[in-house]
Amino acid sequence: MLPDGTTLELESELFLTPEIYFKPKMTGKDKIKPLDVEIFDTLMKLDATIREDLSKNIVLSGIKIKGMKARLQKELEKLATFPIKITQAEKYSSWVGSSILGSLKEFEYPSKNWITLKEYYKHGPAIIHSKAGTSLKK
Known part of the structure; x- marks a missing residue:
């Protein structure tokens, strides 16, 4: 339901x-x-x-x-x-792995890896691929 x-x-x-x-x-x-x-x-x-x-x-x-x-x-x-x-x-292994990744120096705020709400609203989901250096294939 x-x-x-x-x-x-x-x-x-x-x-x-x-x-x-x-x-x-x-x-x-x-x-x-x-x-x-x-x-x-x-x-x-x-x-x-x-x-x-x-x-x-x-x-x-x-x-x-x-x-x-x-x-x-x-x-x-x-x-x-x-x-x-x-x-x-x-159950929470994905979360634990993400929390470890998030605690690395490369992910400290502010960082090129962070996506702000403003960036997300401006660019939409494509900003994720832009920051990650990947592309969407349609």
Whole structure:
């Protein structure tokens, strides 16, 4: 239910969003690899002496989709001949990381990294990309 009282009934949409992580071709993006394949390929690029240690210390962060950890574990185990262990990041891990970043000298106020409300109103969301040195592709 939305704040205004509107009720949304979702059916297959509930399952499509997480499925895109494992079948990105559903989006029409043929060059994007599935998440499990990307992780496995990254592990395989590591020196064999550390691969197993790192494969048992994969942290899933920023994704709060029910069943995601179990699904990723299952998909990776199909690919790997070595043990895989995935842990779910704590609820506030993204905030903790951001607070650490924000405490760095480069982010002290005033800084070129800060976006003032005045700048945001003047330039809109594009100011974020301008400050970060990135661009939006439409």
